[in-house]
Amino acid sequence: MPTRTVAQHRDEERREFESFLAQCPSRDLLGTLGSKWVTLVLAALGHGALRYNEILRRIAGISPKMLTQTLRTIERDGLATRTVTPTVPVTVEYRLTPLGNDLLAIILDLKTWAETHVRIIQTARQAYDHPPRNA
Amino acid sequence: MPTRTVAQHRDEERREFESFLAQCPSRDLLGTLGSKWVTLVLAALGHGALRYNEILRRIAGISPKMLTQTLRTIERDGLATRTVTPTVPVTVEYRLTPLGNDLLAIILDLKTWAETHVRIIQTARQAYDHPPRNA
């Protein structure tokens, strides 16, 4: 009857919380948005439909692999559609869905907030990293 | 004068884009929010100041290490303050700053959006993962 049960209890709590987190819609969204390229691709598509290589050129730092991966993610979530036109060679076009456009609006709100407060945050960071000498 | 310059050009573009990303306030914010625990801690502190162990108990799945790390992050960004009361043993209290409260509001907006649209997204995912047999 020792501390064993306590540890077990904590472990159980942890697992429950983990599965709770896994199902949490906001956590999920944050995870998606947090991935490096998703927001950039959404923003690129915000101006209208684009073809694979157009996006690749527009986002200078992305690799083909990551672009594909990112596109698959947002396509899977119903944020964009993928249209294949069987020309030779094939033409593939990506376009934001209404849902994607809606999310993009939210992202832009976030962007606005970030740009508005970036100064304050940077100041806070400097103060934190270089604490004043006196005390 | 071969393809060398082309490759160099691409590399340069890439580096420029990287440094651009590194300085982008929204990317920075997304990175912070995307980290697993930041939003949860902010939410926990949204109800009022809490002590270290109170947060630890409130967020069942977090480890002490990650809690400390997370708290340092949000403290550094000026989102919360850390107050040490030299009792024995010491009491450490964390409290959201106005900036932190402001950001929390944005997060809650995001949460609302996520919860509103989670159904649609899940449906899209199922359709994507189990494509209809016909064509």
Added chain:
DNA sequence: CCGCATCCTAGGTGATACTG
């Protein structure tokens, strides 16, 4: 009570080369 140091693992990310 609060936190740091150390070690470790897993997955997200990237470079490169190849294919239908």
Added chain:
DNA sequence: CAGTATCACCTAGGATGCGG
């Protein structure tokens, strides 16, 4: 043109144990 395959890396995150 629009991807896929493979390898390698790096850092976020978890486990554990010690210190003020």
